[in-house]
Amino acid sequence: MDQTQISTPDPYARSFQMDAGTLDVMATRLEARGKHPFFQRAIGDYMSELALDRSARLLDLGCGTGVAARAIARRPEIGVPIIALDISPHLVEAGRRFAEIEGLAELIDFRVGDAHTLQLPDGGFDVVVMHTLLSHVADPALVLAEGRRLLRPDGRMVVFDGDYASLTIGTDAPDGGDETDRLIQRTLIANHRVMRAMPRLMQQGGLALAWSRGYLVSDIGRMDFWAAMLASLRVLMPKAGVLADAEANAFVDAMERASAAGRFFGACNFYTFIARRDRSRAG
Numbered sequence: 001m002d003q004t005q006i007s008t009p010d011p012y013a014r015s016f017q018m019d020a021g022t023l024d025v026m027a028t029r030l031e032a033r034g035k036h037p038f039f040q041r042a043i044g045d046y047m048s049e050l051a052l053d054r055s056a057r058l059l060d061l062g063c064g065t066g067v068a069a070r071a072i073a074r075r076p077e078i079g080v081p082i083i084a085l086d087i088s089p090h091l092v093e094a095g096r097r098f099a100e101i102e103g104l105a106e107l108i109d110f111r112v113g114d115a116h117t118l119q120l121p122d123g124g125f126d127v128v129v130m131h132t133l134l135s136h137v138a139d140p141a142l143v144l145a146e147g148r149r150l151l152r153p154d155g156r157m158v159v160f161d162g163d164y165a166s167l168t169i170g171t172d173a174p175d176g177g178d179e180t181d182r183l184i185q186r187t188l189i190a191n192h193r194v195m196r197a198m199p200r201l202m203q204q205g206g207l208a209l210a211w212s213r214g215y216l217v218s219d220i221g222r223m224d225f226w227a228a229m230l231a232s233l234r235v236l237m238p239k240a241g242v243l244a245d246a247e248a249n250a251f252v253d254a255m256e257r258a259s260a261a262g263r264f265f266g267a268c269n270f271y272t273f274i275a276r277r278d279r280s281r282a283g
Contacts, residue, residue: 031067036224042215046129047072055080058125060129061143063084063091063110066084070098126154157276160271170264202273212272212273226266
């Protein structure tokens with residue numbers, strides 16, 4: 001199994017085969033979301049919990065444009081260049097450009113690769129970070145196993161992602177937005193409920209859960225966190241084949257009017273899990 005076997009319309013899961021225009025829309029959304037105070041706080045929370053020393057080796061797996069890698073690289077406890085890896089050459093190149101602009105190029109080693117089958121040595125990392133990766137992969141259990149393989153015996157894995165089955169955008173449709181919630185989930189996410197399965201998947205994969213934290217992100221009245229996501233849907237919903245261009249634009253227009261009028265509602269749960277490599281498990 002590798003990412004090319006993905007069966008979802010999710011463009012983020014298919015970033016390796018998207019056209020440049022679509023990838024630029026995706027990159028804009030990733031950058032806006034990654035720089036939002038909520039995402040920055042979540043990164044700060046798990047990095048503080050890790051309490052790394054300056055010799056720690058860290059892999060950002062599924063890095064996209066490198067927003068998490070750049071936030072981590074700025075931290076004073078980081079003394080060794082981070083390896084940041086993504087399946088999309090376009091997004092990796094965007095990540096290199098952003099790191100250069102922000103003066104972080106020497107602190108991040110960007111590479112292209114599939115998270116299911118990495119050409120990296122066993123036990124080479126103290127920490128493997130999967131920041132909004134597992135909701136988009138073909139086989140979350142296989143990616144967790146590959147991440148575990150890369151950890152040193154006392155290494156730790158960080159998984160941060162949304163519970164996108166809880167994602168909801170209120171509308172004035174008779175169903176209150178139930179159908180558009182399903183369309184958004186189908187457009188953007190391959191694995192809607194993967195975070196609910198994470199304690200089980202980690203245990204089955206030889207990882208011992210050490211720490212977790214849950215978050216609710218909600219915009220009430222006016223759009224903030226959800227603005228970039230909704231703007232991207234003008235392109236991504238038609239690209240995923242869930243709505244025609246005119247329908248996607250009409251939906252986003254309606255949400256922007258709701259925000260301007262102070263009657264917008266959007267919410268989703270997010271979670272972080274930190275797990276240690278279980279030494280009692282062989283391999």
